[in-house]
Amino acid sequence: MSAPIKVLIVDDSILVREAARSLLERQPGIRVLDTAIDPLHTMEKMRREWPDVIVLDIQMPRMDGLSFLRKIMAERPTPIVICSSLVGNGAQTGVEALTAGAVSLISKPRAGVAAFFENESDSIVAAVRAAAQANMRRLSELANRTPV
Numbered sequence: 001m002s003a004p005i006k007v008l009i010v011d012d013s014i015l016v017r018e019a020a021r022s023l024l025e026r027q028p029g030i031r032v033l034d035t036a037i038d039p040l041h042t043m044e045k046m047r048r049e050w051p052d053v054i055v056l057d058i059q060m061p062r063m064d065g066l067s068f069l070r071k072i073m074a075e076r077p078t079p080i081v082i083c084s085s086l087v088g089n090g091a092q093t094g095v096e097a098l099t100a101g102a103v104s105l106i107s108k109p110r111a112g113v114a115a116f117f118e119n120e121s122d123s124i125v126a127a128v129r130a131a132a133q134a135n136m137r138r139l140s141e142l143a144n145r146t147p148v
Contacts, residue, residue: 004031005132008051012060019117039068053131058084073101079131103134
């Protein structure tokens with residue numbers, strides 16, 4: 001049996017962190033390392049143990065998710081699943097996140113978060129599992145390429 005996928009959840013909402021943790025911890029082959037309220041707390045936690053996948057919000061205090069995504073991709077490319085209300089329906093923020101190296105986008109609602117994580121559990125788990133299989137060297141090359 002292979003090692004479980006180690007996931008770190010980064011969101012300023014305790015409701016989102018707990019709903020995501022509850023969902024992912026119930027999945028075989030997935031282990032939630034921890035949760036963090038913002039990218040600065042995340043970096044502290046990542047010094048102790050590096051995750052295989054990061055589930056990341058965009059709007060957070062102290063550092064936004066896009067800035068953190070770019071920082072991670074520049075320093076140590078890691079599969080990142082963006083889970084944000086700002087990425088739905090072809091939103092510019094979603095395009096920016098994918099361009100910066102995110103492997104997947106999950107558009108979460110602004111309300112009804114607990115129900116969302118239950119109703120969309122299959123697609124959320126699938127996104128995390130797929131992210132763990134991402135070719136980060138190739139994604140890093142694409143993210144760092146200068147547009148012509």
